[in-house]
Amino acid sequence: MPTIFHLSLDPQPPNPKAPTLILLHGLLSSHLEWSLVIPHLQPHYHLLLVDLPGHSRSSSLLPPYTISSMADQVASVIQSHARSGKAHVVGMSMGGFITLSLARRYPSLCLSAFVSGATPFEGVTRWLATNSWILYYGFRLSNMVITDWMYDWMCRMIGMKEHRELRREILGNVKWEVIRDVYGSIVEEFTMEQMAEVDEVRCLSVAGEKQDQVEVTRRVGQVWKERGLSGRLGSRAFVVREAVHAWDLQFPEVFAGGIRSWVEREDLPGEFEVLE
Template sequence: MGASLADAPPPVSKETQQAPKPDELWHLSLNDSASETIVLLHGLGSSHDEWMLVWPHLTGYHLLVPDLPGHSNSAHLAPASIPAQAAQVVALIRDHAHGGTAHVVGLSMGGFVALETARTQPELARCVFATGCAPFAGWRLGAARHTGLLGALRTGFDMLPVRLCDWVSDTAWAAQGMVVPDELRRELKRNSSAELLKEVFSSIVLLEAEALQDVKVRTLAVAGGKGDDVEATRRQGALLEQGCEESKAVVVQQAVHPWDLQLPEVFAGGITAWIEGRALPEEYEDLSQK
């Protein structure tokens, strides 16, 4: 079942909003009394508000929820390449996670950042939950290699009348069963940038699939059955398993690409089960057995 706006938590108090140094990520810190930290990393063009429907289901954990470089309150931080973003997340974990380590969760761009964080600094990542971030293949790889065209499409869309853009977005979100809080809608508009899109996609293309073997941290790679490349995720899981035999790949058949906005309770349930070493919810189908 999809979420509703009624599921969203009350506005975050100013006490949970961190005023970072000029060169570090802006972030929220929630549930500070909890002993273990989860870092939640959003997708391209999004913001920390992407997780508004998920964090009410993670109250047993301390949460660090940043705006990644080039986005919203961290828009001043550059570059926004995947390695640069991962370096910022490393600093965030070292400086603000309880015990200097964290479980790292990422969706889409945030998933690539989560994997790069774990690959480069495995001692900081207790486990990884990464969805919608299989190495690009097929038409996805072709599109990502033509960032000029992607940027032109983004610019063209932004030139449409505001009401038309809103109608197109609302229609697409509703068709996918997604709920997009007003706060996130504003940030998606704010982060709509052809330059940001080109920078991020260009850096994803440079990531080598074989490098996944170097991720020594227990990692769950997840594909949304209605929006992600399931076969690429299966291959991703096999590579990750070479780095850590406990890693695996799964598919949530009813999930779209940004399914934290579609099935937030199922999303959070998978996170907590993976962290705690329990059986995953029934919606998570093991790809290694197919």
Template sequence: MHVTEYHSGSTESVLFLHGGNVAGWMWHAQAEALPGFHALVPDLPGFGASSHIRWTSLEEVVDALAEVIAEQAHGGRAHVVGLSLGGVLGVLLTARHPDLVRSTFVSGAAIDGVQGFTRAAGLWQLKLWGLASYWRGLAGAFRLPADSVEQFVVTGLSIHRPSAQRMMTQVYDGIQDPQLAGLQSANFAVLALAGELEPRMVRSSLERITSLVPQSVARLAPRMHHVWSGEDPELFHRVLTHWLEHAEPSPELLPVNPEQSGQGFAPEETA
């Protein structure tokens, strides 16, 4: 698996896990802007510089990421940061290899899976992945900054589509409780996020994560959609930096409901 490193002289390591329509490049600006942390930014199997590596299963990819931490992270442990697909992998990595994790920061981690029309539409769109126009349209839907669009298009066209189909099907099927049993052993801080404007099916996974992890909290990124690392990279950077430096949610984040005390939430009370 291809891995880009930043600030190798810094003490603590951060593993950045990218989403399912991009590659590790989505994190490069964030990693560069964290000189106090050693960053490991892999291209997941089937994506970017790892497009020649075939995606097998969520578990095998997570185990390969655990090897990256064990071999390349300082002290053999890392803070885990993931968005969308990367968020799902971050949760599963935390469950399967808690001894390698310093903290976990995940956003848009739809561990409950995706069903119905959204699932059908997502799988159908795989047929369009060979069209540059599709990727340009998706860049607009994701509200990506103009200077990221060309790289997004090039990356999208290079994705190994059979790998993407296997990955997407596995994510859409959801993560079952036995796969997450190890979360009970997480004796470190976990932050589960969603954009305030994300679909309910994404936000519903927050309750499940916080119910499974003893030291966890859920929050919303104000006025943000799913790919808010690109929609407002400065906000994302402030929130991430606060988390890495203080192991607590940034005050810029919103509770999932006004009565939230910091440990979980009741989905029926959200909009």
């Protein structure tokens, strides 16, 4: 029976005491999303990279591709392959929602949580998520129209680094079942009230100023503060100015620095501005 693809990278130089970080990519992406971040993390941590169900090397896994079902499969990877069966969990976009689901439903497996671009959908974002066929055909159309050189130019305009190999994988990961299940489950599983249920794991929620829901991220931080989670656990919300949604491909060193600071319980880099 097919299982979720994972890649294990030991710290360099080797360090048997280094904790595990598991990195969860965004929708339609793959573990290659982290290629620019890895060099800044591997000297310090044991890294687990996965292709989430329905994506790239995990494409053969059968639906459903809901956030909760993917979190169940990531939990198995942590239990089987993380050092001491626990990990610091990092998630971008869809991977961030999976991270939050893990922290809520499998808190004993999560040493901490770092999520970016993963807040309850509101306004137009929520409307599009409830009409995910529009997004599906939008992805399909853009893939047909936008050539590689156009894509590279668009990325340069917003400061994203070149990622040709990842781009090829993204093109192959556009599947109706994945888009339908992911967006549908985010709408159902993530409200402000449910964000407050992430109450046993220290969690950082980050918004990229240019494309993410900054005010919604601010309210997530306020909910955590009102429920006492900021005081008890240290859970907080931040924004990174000038960052796009996939800013792990824009500012990889800053992204990695934020992860390290959060894991080590140090002050976050100056690019992180607290939302209160």
